[in-house]
Amino acid sequence: MDHAEPAEPSVLARLRQESGPSALYERLAATHDPDELAELLTAPGQPLWARELVAYRLGLAGDRRAFEALVLLLNHRDPARCASAAEALSRLGDPRTARAAAALATNELRVAYALHPVRLLTALRAPESVPALVTTLQRRLGPHDPYRRVALACVEGLAALGDPRARPVLQRALAHPALAEAAMVALARIPEQRGA
Template sequence: MDDWLSALLHRARAEASRGAATGDPERSGPRAYERLATWSVRAAAREPRTAKPARDALARVLTEQGHPVWAQEVAACALAGAGDRRAFETLVFLLNYREPVRASAAAEALARLGDPRTARAAAALAGNELRTAYALESVRLLARLGAPESVPVLVATLRRLLAGPGHYWPIARACVEGLGVLRDVRARPVLTAATGFPQLRETATTALARLPRP
């Protein structure tokens, strides 16, 4: 088990302990956690006789009713780490989740999963004006993927944020950083505009310096 999944399970253990008194103990308490942790380890095994039943059990957590969010998160991330695309829909839901730690875990899992639908889903979430406050990880994932959708969506999102009235500076800054990483000359106009805002000036200047010279 790598450090990323180990940290996720450590956080889930604490949530399972808190949830034991409020939910179904078979699905939300420490016993549920122990099963998920065991399945997560087995899902990554190279031996099909061990891995397949564990992955099927994790996939059921994503479709059955009554499982808490932390359990769905663990199941989806463990499946993603094993390359199982049954995790995709749950991870996209979590990518735009209100709790940043879950969105961050989902972004990492989607990057590891490598599903070809990921860039389109991240682009849709990053460009959704009604969910801008929760778009940070979608923006970062687009920059990480470097997909055909990445630059147009980051440019459009940053342009919209600069126009206001809600600037959402952390999201705008992530767009600027992502465009600097992608080094696409199409970003020059909007990055130049971003230098006019004190909250973005330094980051935008650095991003501009990374673009190919005209």
């Protein structure tokens, strides 16, 4: 892990606060031995903050042993854990990441936690990204859907990706006041299809 980028100070500060005075925290934050970190991922009885710290550091270092732990954190009820997992997954370079993020983004039973998977799909620009964002957005366009932040993240993601496959769902999003402005921006970024 000598060439790993340093962990983000805000993530480390949050986890240090969560751990309280802890020799384990100090050891995990200081070590440069990826095997020592990876061992904790499967060790029984470890606190969640420690698993997150280890998975996050390994993810930033490109160590794919962190993949499963990061995917679990990406779907956590705590948005801060989701955000750190998404950041680490975006740097991990594991080819399974986009498929996992798409599965989480489109899982209606976990839609309350789909914001960070949606944002991760946008950052990855993978083949799975546009279909998953379109599916998720279509499901958010009901009259009383409570997940407007997820819907807006989908619209913004589709704007960033600029894929013509998104045009129909973005046109439907124009009818929703909370999404209309972002949907107009997104539609303007999609190149017109010329010819057949």
